[in-house]
Amino acid sequence: MKKKAGKKCDLEALKGEVLAFAEEREWLQFHSPKNLSMAIASESAELMDLFLWCESHDSRALPEDAESRARIEEELADILILTLQMANVTGIDLGQAVRTKLEANSRKYPVSLCRGRALKYTEL
Ligand SMILES: [Mg+2]
Structure with missing residues (x-):
């Protein structure tokens, strides 16, 4: 898969862009942690809907279809935008949170x- 050229992804810069987008529209009043958590779940459901009734092996091929790929990209972007905004309004250091979670x-x-086993940690 080819990597597209573009701006380097910087988490703090993206957070700033998301915050500016919301501020320009005076949407911060609606961006409570409760609403954002629900919006993240809603957008996650939209992503899952793209794969609904698709067999696992077919789901690997779906992103190769240009139209499907565009829809997947949109939903992933929605989820990340809302996640970044949640970090903005809660003051959570998302980079540190990810590193802490990866360590755990x-x-x-x-x-x-x-390695190579899809088991929950309680079953290892
Ligand atoms: Mg969406």
Whole structure:
């Protein structure tokens, strides 16, 4: 898969762009953590809807179809935009939160126990 040329992705810069978008429209009044959490779930459901009734092996091919890929990109962007806005309104350091969670996951899922196995950590 080719990587498209473009601006380097910088989490803080993206957060700023998302915040500016909402501020320009005076939407911060609607962006409570409750509403944003529900919007993230709603957009996640829209992403899942694109794969609904699709067999697992077909779901791997779906992003190769240009029209489907565009729709997947839109829903992923919606989810990330709302996630970035949640980080904005809560003051959560998303980069640190991801690193902290990855560290916790690496302890829960040691490579020696879980490589190639799709099991929950309680079943390892
Ligand atoms: Mg959407």
